[in-house]
Amino acid sequence: MEIRVIPGIIAVAIGFLLATLLLVPYIIWSYRRRGEIGLGHAVLGLGVLVYAVALWTYTLLPLPADLDAQWCAKFATTLQLHPLRFVAEAQKYPHDSVAALLRNPEIQGFLFNIALFVPLGMFARHVFHRGVLPTVIIGFLTSLLIECTQLTGNWFLFPCSYRLFDVDDLLSNTLGAVIGVALAPVLHLVPGQRVSAPPDQPRKVTVRRRWLGMALDVAAVSLLGATIVVVVAVLAEGRYNIDQHPLMLALASAWAPAVLLLLVIPLLGDGGTIGQRIVLLRPAGRGGGKPPVWRMLIRFLAGSGGYFGLLGWGLVNEWGELLAAGLLVVSGLAAWFSKGHRGLSGAIAGLRLADARTRVAGDPTGKVSVEERQ
Known part of the structure; x- marks a missing residue:
């Protein structure tokens, strides 16, 4: 549980810090773009910041403390290019009931990777107004970028890879983006998104x-x-x-x-x-x-x-x-x-x-x- 919770806490903390630093630029941009702030737009903007940081914390942290040649020779990861290999791996654990399947670490990992990219599909579709196919492509390319970052040791910052390049992650992440597209209309329920007038039209002093x-x-x-x-x-x-x-x-x-x-x-x-x-x-x-x-x-x-x-x-x-x-x-x-x-x-x-x-x-x-x- 700790490995799932701590990156989330870090993402929320950094996300709120970034929101504080970007608050004034956001207010300026919002008044020029929409003529007003809109609480709903601000909430969604904060959500995008926290989620962007969460992608980093969950896929790249924790960073290794000491990666030397000896560690790389013993622990460096390799490519996993067999689609749906997690199914075979999952069968090594008890799978005779729904409860057992939900406790299965392979199933948990696959479902988590889906859930991790659902917000990306929702935000790309609703906040950034991308089409269905472009959103799915964005999800796939984002996942591919993360996997390549992991494969190259954070683009050769480290001498070897400390996380696995897994084609199943590409599949599950892209599926998560597709589900996010389907769930994007839910974000319309966030109040305060309706703009009352064109940006250049005067508003009442409140x-x-x-x-x-x-x-x-x-x-x-x-x-x-x-x-x-x-x-x-x-x-x-x-x-x-x-x-x-x-x-x-x-x-x-x-x-x-x-x-x-x-x-x-x-x-x-x-x-x-x-x-x-x-x-x-x-x-x-x-x-x-x-x-x-x-x-x-x-x-x-x-x-x-x-x-x-x-x-x-x-x-x-x-x-x-x-x-x-x-x-x-x-x-x-x-x-x-x-x-x-x-x-x-x-x-x-x-x-x-x-x-x-x-x-x-x-x-x-x-x-x-x-x-x-x-």
Whole structure:
């Protein structure tokens, strides 16, 4: 049982790690491709990541610790090119009942190899919209690639093969892909896959988009701040410890990144912050267009800029972090309950929030104005 469970645990752990690293690129791609995220699409995307890692963990792990010439001479595997040889091998074990057959390691291995490729057929057919024959071919070629990898010792990374090239694996894997094609319609039952409108059509501003945009802003500033601190530490080569200078640490880790990402870039663009631009939102002034600079400055100070300002102050005074946490909670609640989800900073600055795909009245694209939609 352990040999079956551990690779699965490793696959789930690595799959979630990859999903975390790819989350922001996925959000950007999804909004440009579909105009929205769609929870169902995200769940299926996570499933594809975990499954891709599972193919690696189940077919190539564990890697041998020490493969030398002596080991290869004694244990190196060879080709198994006799189709359905597992049937003859299975007869060496008790097979006088269904229970005995299910405990038979040869039968278990064959069934497991089928089950391993069922998700491939389902994902190729449903997620990547491949035809029936191309999906079956993909299943066969993927299995062949794995078997060749095993035969060559992970493409000559090791001096000999430590796993068997088995033609029965090719047959069972391909059969699994065929079954996956038949079961692909089951994935239609995953909720949240229906796209509500064409990608370029404006959507309603929702609290989930607001919160996601706010979270992306916080993540972007935090990441840039951490990068600046690390770069300074590397360049200083021990001559200067920025951690011992609270004001410099606050400037590098919070204030400067916040001003750049949440004020300068919005002023140079359509007014949207990094997070808002990713989720296709933008602030709108009274005429529906880009707000004036003074309103943008007020929005910055009352919102994310104020939060990072207090957070930086928290490196000098313990009240800063407490006030920053309070502002974050209030801003989150205001984004939920305020009119049009414009939030605390939008209310103070007198701004509304609009879908970035809307246009001002009279725009030559012919799209409706912000005022006509709200």
